[in-house]
Amino acid sequence: MRKKSMSEKEANAYKVQAEGKAALVAAWxxxxxxxxxxxxxxxxxxxxxxxxxxxPVLDLVTSFMQ
Structure with missing residues (x-):
């Protein structure tokens, strides 16, 4: 059976979805x-x-919050 290659539109959709997930993780x-x-x-x-x-650990963590 032949493997169907992804269209450019599908590839872009997967890329956008992956970028959205990465942004969500980075925000949380x-x-x-x-x-x-x-x-x-x-x-x-x-x-x-x-x-x-x-x-020292608490100071390190709170420094990222500012």
Whole structure:
């Protein structure tokens, strides 16, 4: 059976779809990073652990938020 090649229109549609997904992921990464950081700090607080040693990590994450 012969493999049907994609038309230029179909190829462009796939490219646009891939670019849209990449933009969506790029938009959500900062939010998800903050969410995971805050959730981790809440867990540490609930467990009664000191988050002092993690301050450099927190500073690094919050620097990306600005």
């Amino acid at each position: 990464v900062p939010f998800l990073t903050r969410l995971v950081t805050v959730a981790g700090l809440v867990v540490l607080a609930l467990l009664g652990m000191d988050a002092g040693p993690l301050k």
